[in-house]
Amino acid sequence: MSKEKGSLSIHSENIFPIIKKWLYSDHDIFIRELISNACDAITKVKRLNSLGEADLGEETAFQVKVVLNKTDKTLKFIDNGIGMTDEEVKKYINQIAFSGAEEFLKAYKDKGDVEQIIGHFGLGFYSAFMVASTVEIDTLSFKPDANAVKWQCDGGTEFEMEEGTRTTRGTEITLHLGEDGKDFLSEYTLKTTIEKYCSFMPYPIYFEVADAEAKKDEEGNIIVEEPKALNEVSPLYLKQPSCCTDEEYKEFYKKTFRDFQEPLFWIHLNMDYPFNLKGILYFPKLKTGFDTMEGSIKLYNSQVFVADNIKEVIPEFLLLLKGVIDCPDLPLNVSRSFLQNDGFTKKISDYITKKVADKLNSLFKTDRESFQKFWGDINPFIKYGILRDDKFYQKVEGIVLYKTIDGEYLTMEAYLEKHGEKLDKQIYYVSDLQQQAQYINMMKEHGVEAIVLDHMIDPPFISHIESKKDDIKFKRVDSKIADLMKDLEENADEETSKKQTEAVTNVFKKALKKEDCTIQLENLKSEDVAGMLIQSEENRRMQEMMKQYGMGGLNLGSMPTEEVLVLNKKHPLIKYVLDFAGQESEDLNLVAQQVYDLAVMTHKPLSAEAMTKFIKRSNEIMKKMIAQ
Structure with missing residues (x-):
């Protein structure tokens, strides 16, 4: 063919500078696009060979090779795929946004199942210009009478095209890296980027450094290393679940997420209708704090990495998990990095939610022992899902477990069957086993099992449950003195009780120098408790919520703490x-102050100043004891 020059034919809706500068948000995406194109080229020629429209002989070693030359500042992407004729170069390269993959699918869609073609938009090749000052194509078509073609462009709208020298079928794309591409002269950067985007692409991807110094042994002999593919061409999630072992699932998890803690359990997604979706979701052993819980759901399209944690496809609460999802039917936009708004994505999201809920229900019903064993790790995830997704709540509300202070795991239904009548459908809970130990002991003495809710997600979770179940109320053990703990007085004199309360209140107000001190005198069944501090559940929740949302610095003077000091007349x-x-007595003041501080300590930590006074006062009381 004669040497040819010309201008790229640019469709008005796909202006070249936009493609080059703004189409992709991340510059490293060009690696994914060029390797994807190379895999497409191999898939096409394999398909033609299976139809008898290409003669490849016995060749089976299909591969993609990435070659770095630091000296020349070049990066090559080489495949042994379908190649291109000069007419195809004109059509698919010179006319930007004309998708060769799309045309190929149309031509062969009626000739049996077509292996997935990754590219759909005809734009991926031009991502190379984000990092390259000049791009060259050397290609030879599979067609017997085809001539090699060499194409070159410096990133403008001008190109050069002439007969090439390539002698084997396939395509070699050479990037002359410019200033924007200098980071990709790093072997480490290239390999990690390939692993990021191409870990599961369907053909082996090899990487080499052309100008690397040869490795030698101690005797000076050159060491020839067997090339090793950077990717896994048949990832575990593509296999049938029945063909996978527990060890394979665990190994895939460790390798994919570089997490050497074994996952608790997993869900293998395998769906062909009404859409194609495969994947594995892992339930990892979660960290202690809810704010440090980070998952990673890697989304793939035909084994090509699209992005992490895309909320349009992955329900938000599932982002706490780790997993891989591959959906060839995703309605991607041209950059493949973002999803188009489409009702289809909602169906995928709903399907994933259903599969997770089904797995949890199955585990609860068939292996309750394991479910209880995992509960400490998975309950924040389940509660978060309940808060974020009403459909998920409806599917799992019956399997939510509540751990009692005695270590028993009960559903709400089981808890209410056991204690509901006694407590009038109030559920008592503990948020700090150590701090609230006195209240816990009193509960135990009266046969009541409080439940443990000590995670950061529990306050919004119980509020949500109360909104769903009007007759259920959660009460922290220090929010109210339950009637079952009181010893009702026979023939109690109301007037006498009122006078006693007023007298004791005056003592405590004076001793504590607190005019807003609220006293409640009770006959408690337990004679070991002198005083307890309680606060209404609603008031305390409001204060905690304001503090959680950074409103603790506001003036809360208009909002009383409503703390009540309950004193045991026994x-x-x-x-x-x-x-x-009514008498003036230093000992009376000491007793009042000590009883109050002890009550506070069972309710919340003392302030630094109060703790200093408490220790000093305790020493004074012990001195008085030995002086008697």
Whole structure:
């Protein structure tokens, strides 16, 4: 063919500078696009060979090779795929946005199942110009009478095209890296980028450095290393679940996510209708704090990495998991990095949610022991899902477990069957086993099993459950003195009780220097408790919510704390206060202050100043004891 020069034919809706500068948000995406194109080229020629329209002989070693030359500042992408004729170069390269893959699919869609063709838009090749000052194509078509073609362009709209010298079928694309591409002269950067985008592409991808120094052994002999593909051409998620072993699942997890802690369990997704979706979702052992829980759902399209954690496809609450999802039917836009708004993506999201809920229900019903064993790790995820997705809530509400202070795991239904009548459908809970130990002991003494809700997600979770179930109320053990803990007085004199309360209140107000001190006198069944501090559940939740959302610095003066000091009339110290109320006594003040601080300590930590006073006062009381 004669040497030819010309201008690229640019469709008005696909202006070349936009393709070069703004089509892709990440410059490293060119590696994915060029390797994807190379895999497409191999898929096409394999398909033609199977139809008898190409003669490849016994050749089976299909591969993609990436070659770096640091000295020449070049990067080559080489495949042994279908190649191109000069007419095809004119059509598919010179006319930007004319998709060769799309045309190929149309031509062969009625000739049996076509292996997935990755490219759909005809734009991926031009991503090379984001990093290259000049791009060359050397290609030879599979057609017996075809001539090799060499094409070259410096990133403008001008190109040169002439007969090439390539002698084997396939395509070699050479990027002369410019200033924007200098980072890709790094062997490490290239290999990690290939692994990021191309880990599961369907043909082996090899990487080499052309100008690397030869490795030699101690005797000076050159060491020839067997080339090793950077990708896994048949990833585990493409296999039938029945053909996969537990060890294979665990190994795939470790390799893919570089997490050497074994996952708790997993779900293998395998769907062919009404859309094609395959993948594996892993439930990892979660970290302690909810704010540090980070998952990673890698989304693929025909074994090509698209992005991590795309919320249009992956339900938000599932982003706490780790996994791989491959859906060739995704309605991607031209950059493949973002999804078009489409009802189809919602169907995919709903399907994934259903499969996760089904797996959890199955595990609950068939292996309750394992489910309880995992509960400590998976309950934040399930509760988050309940908060974020009402359909998920409806599917799993019956399998939510509540761990009691005795270590028993009960569903809400089982808890209410056991205690509901006694507690009038109130569920008592503990948020700090150590801090609230006194309240826990009182609960145990009266046969009530409080449940443990000590995770950051639990406050919004229980509020959500209350909104769904009008007759259920959660009460922290220090929010109210349950009637079952009180010893009702026979023939109680209301007037006497009122006077006693006023007298004791005056003692505590004076001793504590707190005018807003609220006292409640009770006959508690337990004689070991002198005083307890309680606060209404609603008030405390509001304060905690304001603090959580950074509103703790606001003036809360208009919002009373509503803390109530409950004093036990049966306790000797409170009897002492009642006997000497109205008298001026330093000992009376010491007792009142000590009872109050002890009550605070079972409710919340003392402030630094209060703790200093408490220790000093405790020493004074012990001195008085030994002085008697």
